[in-house]
Amino acid sequence: MWKYYEKERNYSAAARILAKLADRDTDKFTLWDRVDYISRAILCAKACSTTLNNDGEFLHELEDKMDVAQLQLSIYSALEQLTENNPGVTSALKSLNSLVDISTLYSEYAEKFELAECQLAIVHCAGHHDPMLVQKLWRELLNQGERVGPLVPRGARST
Secondary structure (H helix, E strand, O other): OHHHHHHOOOHHHHHHHHHHHHHOOOOOOOHHHHHHHHHHHHHHHHHOOOOOHHHHHHHHHHHHHHHHHHHHHHHHHHHHHOOOOOHHHHHHHHHOOOOOOHHHHHHHHHOOOOOHHHHHHHHHHHOOOOHHHHHHHHHHHHHHHHHHOOOOOOOOOOO
């Protein structure tokens, strides 16, 4: 249906249908499908020739949704890097195929699986100003880097 509206240059209707598709409660869509729908909805909303306040607000909502979806993709990718034998990770990956809100991303995924980099990105995206939390997360990231080892092998550094 959205393709019909797009072809007929009714971009506002196409954008609203695409947004509903992204939010649809179904296992048929992957997270990447949902991000694609949001992206197309944003393009359609920007193509609207009307400058109604509602369309501007709708575009802003879509862009916010895209920001959160991008964070969700980052968390999905980070979880894929964890051991596949962990049933919690497998379950989390499956549930991440539906769009979730930013608070859920933080508490049930980034924090639960100790994804400090993702936690920092969420704190930044949410505009949450908690210097103590940011310092704690940076310390965790630095500690993770120390466990992994230096990026440049010892002896290869020039002095």
